[in-house]
Amino acid sequence: MASEGFDIKRGLKDVYFDTTEASFIDGDVGKLLYRGYNIHDLAEKATFEEIVYLLLYGDLPNQRQLDDFNVEFRGSRSIPEEVINVLRVVKDCHPMDALRTGISALSAFDPDVTDNSIEATRRKGIRLTAQAPTIVAAHHRIRNGLDPVAPNPGLNHAGNFLYMLRGAEPTEDENRLIDVDFVLHAEHGANASAFGARVVASTLSDLHSAVVTGVAVLKGPWHGGAAEEVMKMALDIGQPENAEEYARKLLDSGGRVMGFGHRVYKAEDPRARHLRERSQRLGQEKGQPHWFQILTYLEQNVMAPYRDRGIFVNVDFFAGSIYYLLEIPDDLFIPIFALGRIPGWTLQCMEQYSDNILLRPLLEYTGEMDLEYVPIDQR
Ligand code: CMC
Numbered sequence: 001m002a003s004e005g006f007d008i009k010r011g012l013k014d015v016y017f018d019t020t021e022a023s024f025i026d027g028d029v030g031k032l033l034y035r036g037y038n039i040h041d042l043a044e045k046a047t048f049e050e051i052v053y054l055l056l057y058g059d060l061p062n063q064r065q066l067d068d069f070n071v072e073f074r075g076s077r078s079i080p081e082e083v084i085n086v087l088r089v090v091k092d093c094h095p096m097d098a099l100r101t102g103i104s105a106l107s108a109f110d111p112d113v114t115d116n117s118i119e120a121t122r123r124k125g126i127r128l129t130a131q132a133p134t135i136v137a138a139h140h141r142i143r144n145g146l147d148p149v150a151p152n153p154g155l156n157h158a159g160n161f162l163y164m165l166r167g168a169e170p171t172e173d174e175n176r177l178i179d180v181d182f183v184l185h186a187e188h189g190a191n192a193s194a195f196g197a198r199v200v201a202s203t204l205s206d207l208h209s210a211v212v213t214g215v216a217v218l219k220g221p222w223h224g225g226a227a228e229e230v231m232k233m234a235l236d237i238g239q240p241e242n243a244e245e246y247a248r249k250l251l252d253s254g255g256r257v258m259g260f261g262h263r264v265y266k267a268e269d270p271r272a273r274h275l276r277e278r279s280q281r282l283g284q285e286k287g288q289p290h291w292f293q294i295l296t297y298l299e300q301n302v303m304a305p306y307r308d309r310g311i312f313v314n315v316d317f318f319a320g321s322i323y324y325l326l327e328i329p330d331d332l333f334i335p336i337f338a339l340g341r342i343p344g345w346t347l348q349c350m351e352q353y354s355d356n357i358l359l360r361p362l363l364e365y366t367g368e369m370d371l372e373y374v375p376i377d378q379r
Contacts, residue, residue: 006364008321013263015320022347023187030267030312034187035059037145040057043274048157048340049073050181050318051131055187055343056122056350076130077160080109084138084148095136095335100215102135102138103128107208116353120148124207132342133157136335137164154207158182161339165328174326175276175321182320184315185340189264189345193217193224197345201352202359214345216339221258224316224337228297228330233318241291242297247302259295259317260303266310275318282325291321 009015024033032039036056042051046060046101053061061069079102086105090098107113110127112120138148141164149164158179162170170178188194196217200210218224237246247257260267283292297311306312316337323333 006362008364012361017190018198018351018357020189020345020348020351021058022351023189025264027262027264027266030265030270031230032188034269038274039184039270043180043183043271046152046183048179048186051183051186052126052157052343055347057124063079073126073130073157074151074153074160076127077099077134077153079106079131079134079138079192079365083135084142087135088140088142091139094219095139095331096219096338098139099132099135099335099338100212100219102139103132103208103215104212106131107206108133110208113208116201116204116206118354120351121207121346121350121353125343125350128156128207128211128346129339129342132339133161134164136332136339137161140165140329140332141167154284162326165332177282177322177326180274180278181319181336182340184274185337187341187344191223191263192220193341194345194348196346198352199359201349204356207346207349210349211342211345214341218338218341219334224334224341226314226316227241227320227323227337228333229320229332231291231318231324231330233258234291234294234324237294239299240290243294243297244302247298251302257298257303259320260306260313261311262314265312265314267314268312269314271315272313272317275315275322276313278323279318279325282322286325288325290326292318 004223019328021035023035025031030113034042034051035058037046037054037060046054049066049070050060054067057065083102083105087098087102090101093101106128110124110126131223134148134151141148149167152160152163152169155163155169156175156179158181159170159175164176191360193214197210197214200213203208221229233246233250237243250257279295280289280292283289295318299317303311303313319337320330320333323336324330328336
């Protein structure tokens with residue numbers, strides 16, 4: 001056994017590997033800034049379109065800049081018929097797998113695919129952000145035996161996504177709920193999927209490959225998959241009075257309550273606040289207040305002692321209930337997170353390309369050493 005006693009940072013906990021201007025996170029107080037702007041202001045006042053511009057161009061747009069940007073952004077939503085055909089072939093897979101496959105297929109049609117300049121990466125990031133909802137909506141309709149709905153250039157990003165999914169325009173409230181959700185998910189430092197995307201970019205591979213990786217990494221239940229798991233748990237619990245017993249059993253058997261805990265936040269995830277209020281209001285409006293009551297019971301009772309260990313609700317805890325109340329199927333919850341996150345992955349790749357260094361850490365070898373090769377007939 002070779003063991004040199006290296007200082008191993010398992011899970012890369014607390015490791016800084018580069019600098020960024022994308023977002024600032026203070027996990028001790030629960031503070032999040034996108035390019036210097038507080039998430040609380042952005043969630044309440046900004047649209048997703050402004051956030052995409054802010055992240056990819058470096059500052060909030062004025063009206064003329066936003067109008068020009070929207071012409072490009074809304075005009076990029078269509079996907080080639082060949083990609084729709086690929087989605088037909090994979091129609092039975094999980095929507096996250098369809099999104100990953102669809103983005104991969106789009107690379108065959110993007111004129112800038114091999115150009116890793118900052119300008120081309122930004123153009124591709126805008127296109128991918130615009131096209132990804134079309135993939136998710138088209139796949140969802142195909143798997144339900146319906147024809148895909150063409151994008152509607154008269155609608156904003158969030159509204160157009162719901163329109164392509166359902167074939168009918170959403171209400172203003174539904175539109176804003178998804179818009180805020182996209183805003184809250186747009187960028188979040190060196191989280192696992194952004195790190196995965198940066199590793200890809202660091203080999204000078206292209207943005208489509210990096211975004212495919214981002215989608216693949218996000219899929220796991222310890223990352224983007226938590227919202228789906230939270231709602232499954234709430235459905236299993238059924239009524240607030242069952243929450244205590246259910247969660248105790250889960251925790252006593254070594255399980256985790258999804259939607260709690262975060263590698264960086266040791267206070268409440270600042271994004272959760274905006275979804276908590278909306279989950280409560282939507283539940284009342286829809287005559288289904290019990291989902292919020294179940295979640296609140298878990299938060300305020302079962303998980304209260306965990307606060308001393310720095311475990312609070314994260315962004316995913318209330319998100320699932322909002323999607324559920326909007327009648328969005330649970331396997332679309334993670335793709336919705338991904339749709340919001342593409343600008344963040346793009347920006348992080350732009351940062352990586354602009355001052356690149358290969359991301360390549362080390363593993364300490366703990367296996368056998370210098371074994372003698374034994375011919376196969378003598379083993
Ligand atoms: N429920 C119960 N115990 C928990 C939870 C939880 N949700 N999260 C962490 N713990 C415990 C964990 O069991 C461990 O206990 P012990 O020290 O006794 O072994 C301790 O807290 C530390 O956990 P860890 O896994 O070492 O901490 P981490 O910083 O690596 O974990 C996490 C971060 C997100 C993987 C974890 O909190 C978790 O699994 N949460 C549930 C999944 C979830 O909600 N994910 C969404 C994250 S936010 C959205 C995103 O950015 O992806």
